Amino acid sequence: MIAMQPFRNMPVTLRVPLITAALMIVLGLVASQSVLGALDRVQDARMSETARLHVEGLSVALGPSVLRQDVWEVYDILDRARQASDGQRLLLTVVADERGLVLAATDPRRAPVGVDAAAFGDGAVAPEAVRMTGDPVLRVSAPLQYQGRTVGGIVTELDVTDLLAERWQMTLWLLLGNAMATALLAFGGWLAVAHILRPVGALAQAMDASGGAPRPIPTAEIPHGDPGLARLIETYNQMTTAVEERAEAERRLADRERFVSLGRLSSALAHEVNNPLGGLLNTADTIRTYADRPDVVRQSAELMQRGLAHLRDVTRAMLDQNRLDRAGQVLRPEDFEDLRLLFEPEAHRRNLALAWEVQAGAAALTSQPAAPVRQVALNLLLNAAAAAGPNGQVGLRVSNDMDRLCILVSNTGSAMSEADLRRLLASGPLPPGGGVGLRLVHDIVSELGGTLHHDRADGRTMIRVALPMMGVGHA
Amino acid sequence: MHTRRSAMLAGAAFCAAPMVRAQGNVPFRFALTPVFLDNDAAVISALRTALAEAMASEIELVQRRTYQEITGALLDGSVDAAWTCGYPYLQHRDQLSLLGVPVWRGAPLYQSYLIVAADDDAASLADLKGGTHAFSDPDSNSGCLVTASDLARIGASPDGFFSRSIFTYGHRNVVRAVAGGLTRSGSVDGYVWEVLNSVEPDLTARTRVISRSEELGFPPFVARSDRMEEIRITACMAALQGLATADKGQEVLRLLFLDAVVPANRALFDGIAVRMAALAGG
Numbered sequence: 001m002i003a004m005q006p007f008r009n010m011p012v013t014l015r016v017p018l019i020t021a022a023l024m025i026v027l028g029l030v031a032s033q034s035v036l037g038a039l040d041r042v043q044d045a046r047m048s049e050t051a052r053l054h055v056e057g058l059s060v061a062l063g064p065s066v067l068r069q070d071v072w073e074v075y076d077i078l079d080r081a082r083q084a085s086d087g088q089r090l091l092l093t094v095v096a097d098e099r100g101l102v103l104a105a106t107d108p109r110r111a112p113v114g115v116d117a118a119a120f121g122d123g124a125v126a127p128e129a130v131r132m133t134g135d136p137v138l139r140v141s142a143p144l145q146y147q148g149r150t151v152g153g154i155v156t157e158l159d160v161t162d163l164l165a166e167r168w169q170m171t172l173w174l175l176l177g178n179a180m181a182t183a184l185l186a187f188g189g190w191l192a193v194a195h196i197l198r199p200v201g202a203l204a205q206a207m208d209a210s211g212g213a214p215r216p217i218p219t220a221e222i223p224h225g226d227p228g229l230a231r232l233i234e235t236y237n238q239m240t241t242a243v244e245e246r247a248e249a250e251r252r253l254a255d256r257e258r259f260v261s262l263g264r265l266s267s268a269l270a271h272e273v274n275n276p277l278g279g280l281l282n283t284a285d286t287i288r289t290y291a292d293r294p295d296v297v298r299q300s301a302e303l304m305q306r307g308l309a310h311l312r313d314v315t316r317a318m319l320d321q322n323r324l325d326r327a328g329q330v331l332r333p334e335d336f337e338d339l340r341l342l343f344e345p346e347a348h349r350r351n352l353a354l355a356w357e358v359q360a361g362a363a364a365l366t367s368q369p370a371a372p373v374r375q376v377a378l379n380l381l382l383n384a385a386a387a388a389g390p391n392g393q394v395g396l397r398v399s400n401d402m403d404r405l406c407i408l409v410s411n412t413g414s415a416m417s418e419a420d421l422r423r424l425l426a427s428g429p430l431p432p433g434g435g436v437g438l439r440l441v442h443d444i445v446s447e448l449g450g451t452l453h454h455d456r457a458d459g460r461t462m463i464r465v466a467l468p469m470m471g472v473g474h475a
Numbered sequence: 476m477h478t479r480r481s482a483m484l485a486g487a488a489f490c491a492a493p494m495v496r497a498q499g500n501v502p503f504r505f506a507l508t509p510v511f512l513d514n515d516a517a518v519i520s521a522l523r524t525a526l527a528e529a530m531a532s533e534i535e536l537v538q539r540r541t542y543q544e545i546t547g548a549l550l551d552g553s554v555d556a557a558w559t560c561g562y563p564y565l566q567h568r569d570q571l572s573l574l575g576v577p578v579w580r581g582a583p584l585y586q587s588y589l590i591v592a593a594d595d596d597a598a599s600l601a602d603l604k605g606g607t608h609a610f611s612d613p614d615s616n617s618g619c620l621v622t623a624s625d626l627a628r629i630g631a632s633p634d635g636f637f638s639r640s641i642f643t644y645g646h647r648n649v650v651r652a653v654a655g656g657l658t659r660s661g662s663v664d665g666y667v668w669e670v671l672n673s674v675e676p677d678l679t680a681r682t683r684v685i686s687r688s689e690e691l692g693f694p695p696f697v698a699r700s701d702r703m704e705e706i707r708i709t710a711c712m713a714a715l716q717g718l719a720t721a722d723k724g725q726e727v728l729r730l731l732f733l734d735a736v737v738p739a740n741r742a743l744f745d746g747i748a749v750r751m752a753a754l755a756g757g
Contacts (some may be wrong), residue, residue: 072609072643075657109656113607113639 012200016193021186028178032171039170042133043163051090051127051140054155062095062154063146069097069199071113075104082106091137091157095144096121098152120155136161168309199223203233206240214240250443257440261321262379268345271313276307283307317341331365331373333358336398339374343381352388355395362402369468372444375408380409380438380463383420387413387461400469407465415456424463425452441465502533503707506545506557508612518730525723529714532707540644542614556698556711561744562616564697565666565751568741572703574696574712576739579666579732583739586665590653593681597660598640600625600686606659608637609652612644616747619662621688624750647671654681666693670732694745695713696736 007015058081065073074095082090094105096117105111111120112348124141125131140186144152202221207214218236222228283300290296316336336358347354377396384394388411397408416424423438427446445452450467505526507519519536527534537554539545539692542563548554550567557573562570576583590596597606600622610633611618619642626636631639641658643649646667653661665687672679698708718724718736728735 069643071639072648072652075652075655076643076648077657079651105659108658112656133519401740 012193013302014237018186020467021182021190024182024185025178028174028182029324032174032178035174036167036171039167040132041169043160047132047160047163048128048130048139051130051158054081054085054090054156055127055142056094056152058093058095059144059146062144062179063151066095066097066103066152067146067394069103071104077106078104078106083286089158089160091159092120094155096153096155098150100153100181102248103152117153117155121153122155128456130169132160132163134164136164144229146394165240173436196226199226199233201227203236206236209467214243216240253439254443257375257437261375261382262439264382265342265346268349269314269342271346273311276310280304280307292405301454313341317443318422321378329370331368331370333362333365334376335365335370336377336396338394339377339381343378343385346385347394350385350388350392352385353393355393355397357396358398360398360405361402364405364469365398368405368448368467372448373467376407376441376444376465377407379441380407381421382467383437383464384411384413384461386408386410387416389413403469405467405469406469409465410462412458412460416454416461421454426456482532485615487669501503501638502535503556503711504535504537504554506539506548506554506559507538507561507712508539508542508545508660516728518727520649521723521730524688524725525718525721526619526714528709528723529717529721530710532710542612546614547619549697552699555701555702555707556696559695560612560614560616560694561747561749562620563614564695565569565741565744565748566614570700571697573739573741574698574708575715575736576693576695576729576743578734581734582690583693585617585693586690587621587667588668588684589622589660589686590650590684590687591660591664592653592656593683595659597685602685603660604636605638607657608640609631609658609661610640610642611646611649611663612642615646615664616691616694616724616750617666618646618649618662618689620747620750620754621691622662624753627756630654630739636733638692650678650682660685663692666732673732687747691746692739695739695744705726 007018010018018401025391035376046109058077061077061081062074065077078093081091090106090466091103092107092110094111094117095103095277096324099105100117102111102113102115103119104113109119120140124139127140127142130140132137134251139155139157139161141153141155143150144154172453199217199221202217206217214236217233222233280303284301287297287300290300320335320338321342334354340354340356344354381394381396388394393410393412396409397406397410399408420438427442442452445465448467449470450465453462453466455462455464484525503526504525507522521536522644523534523536538550539548542560545554545557545559546563546567549557549559549675550570564573579585589600589603591603595613597603608622610622623633626632639658641652643661646664649661649663650668650671652658661682668679668684696712698711702708715736716738718728
């Protein structure tokens with residue numbers, strides 16, 4: 001199974017031709033075996049026939065001479081038979097008499113007259129049983145019949161070197177032919193499969209393109225000849241449209257979220273504006289009543305100045321939060337002052353204790369863009385305020401180490417729900433119900449290359465945002 | 476008288492006419508043995524043509540395997556003339572007469588060769604004891620009598636001296652048997668061996684002559700003595716002895732590597748007679 005892993009990881013355009021080639025090789029082997037088997041049978045039959053004709057022919061010619069023990073006649077017949085057969089196939093023929101002694105042989109030096117012929121019959125078979133054994137020399141023996149009785153015997157050595165060479169050559173040609181055919185078909189298979197799978201390749205490319213933002217495949221590239229693939233690509237194109245629409249919707253939602261967070265602060269901010277207004281009106285009455293008393297007027301004017309300055313700060317903070325042209329501005333300590341100005345009235349309204357601690361140095365802060373970080377902090381604070389409940393505690397702690405800016409938002413309320421945690425920590429589809437504030441936090445932190453951690457300890461929920469300090473310029 | 480003689484002659488001629496016509500239709504039967512040049516179709520055809528032309532008669536060349544068969548056929552009249560060997564001629568010297576003897580290399584003489592395989596180191600007949608031997612024909616002078624008489628002179632016989640002796644019924648076969656290794660040695664006609672040495676040098680190259688006999692009478696053409704007066708026999712004798720002067724005859728002689736056919740007397744074969752006596756223990 002482990003060995004199969006690399007094969008499974010191969011692209012299908014390579015795998016299919018490989019499988020085709022493997023099947024072709026198997027087919028080639030089977031076909032070759034079959035052809036060689038047939039060749040074997042043909043050669044066996046040929047050898048058997050040659051041996052049979054040779055022995056039968058000699059039996060007829062030799063019978064009377066063997067019966068008379070006429071050495072010369074037997075030799076003469078053998079010698080002429082050898083010359084007639086070109087001496088190619090028949091290496092040696094030995095004729096023995098009834099006692100098994102050599103009467104004559106085509107090569108009397110190898111088989112002298114009168115010696116025991118048994119030595120030449122070792123491993124010899126009957127003509128009809130001759131088979132190619134791989135040995136270049138085959139031996140055939142047969143009794144010599146004349147007038148219905150056995151008068152002697154014949155042993156013949158057949159030279160089959162040429163047949164073995166023919167077989168070897170045939171094997172070589174088969175192997176070569178099969179190898180070429182296999183290579184050709186494998187290449188053809190690769191071309192065909194590559195052609196068939198080209199739309200699939202285009203689909204994969206389109207899906208991988210531009211960093212996960214799938215782009216639709218042009219209509220011209222849709223293979224209308226293949227209904228299955230065409231439907232697949234059309235479905236994909238519809239999906240890309242849906243994804244674009246979803247991204248657009250999320251972008252709009254994120255824009256709206258800024259107003260939503262301000263909206264959530266509106267009643268607290270209204271108090272924040274309203275309270276100084278009461279003081280200012282009282283101070284105006286005091287001035288009118290004691291217009292002739294310069295010290296009272298001066299004191300009242302100072303009061304009015306402080307109240308108006310506060311109003312100015314609050315409205316500026318609100319404007320800063322709302323301004324869309326803050327892109328490119330870096331985070332400063334003042335941004336956290338603004339946040340406190342915006343959030344503190346909400347904390348008071350909810351009767352919450354606020355622990356505010358900004359330890360991070362200006363250098364660490366300026367490595368981050370202002371607008372997204374403010375949005376993240378404000379959303380987390382608003383959620384913490386909502387979760388903390390009456391008389392609860394909400395904390396913000398901004399710190400940094402060598403390479404990260406950490407924003408820790410905590411509250412003493414109940415633990416976060418599973419749905420809220422999924423909104424904050426996961427990238428999957430949004431659970432139904434609920435707002436998009438936490439998901440916005442998640443998306444912004446992801447965009448900034450940061451991480452989010454959730455922890456719950458001692459009745460306190462802690463959300464830690466860690467943002468890498470990698471220079472300014474994030475939008 | 477004249478008329479009567481004329482009438483008798485006319486009558487005889489009338490009676491004889493069908494016989495002559497019948498004789499004219501019967502081909503002249505001339506026997507050969509393959510002892511000389513084995514089944515050489517060109518030689519046989521040329522010989523037949525040359526004799527037919529010279530004798531103005533149809534010639535039937537009869538081939539037999541052995542001298543014995545030829546001699547038998549000659550004696551019983553189945554054949555009219557034959558080319559045989561000096562030995563059978565002497566065996567039947569009372570019944571056979573010479574028509575002529577071929578001249579080879581300037582003389583009507585030839586030798587018997589004792590041959591072994593080219594790689595055999597035997598130097599004489601004595602070295603061949605216990606080996607196998609090929610004779611050509613029991614009635615051949617060069618192919619049997621010479622070696623048998625040589626053995627008789629040292630008190631041996633072929634059967635005792637050689638482990639096995641075979642007859643190949645052909646001088647060329649003797650050369651084949653020795654060259655192919657079937658037998659260790661062989662007795663062969665020197666004329667045949669020399670002719671083979673010219674036409675089949677590959678065959679003779681595998682043999683080596685270790686001894687040559689004295690010169691003996693060349694195998695003669697013979698006919699039955701009691702028929703020597705017959706016109707056809709005399710015509711045959713004339714044709715044979717005229718081969719050297721006729722075109723076709725010269726062609727035959729060229730094919731046979733012979734010079735001519737000349738008249739001869741029995742004394743030419745005295746050497747063979749001496750060997751026959753030696754074999755007989757005389």
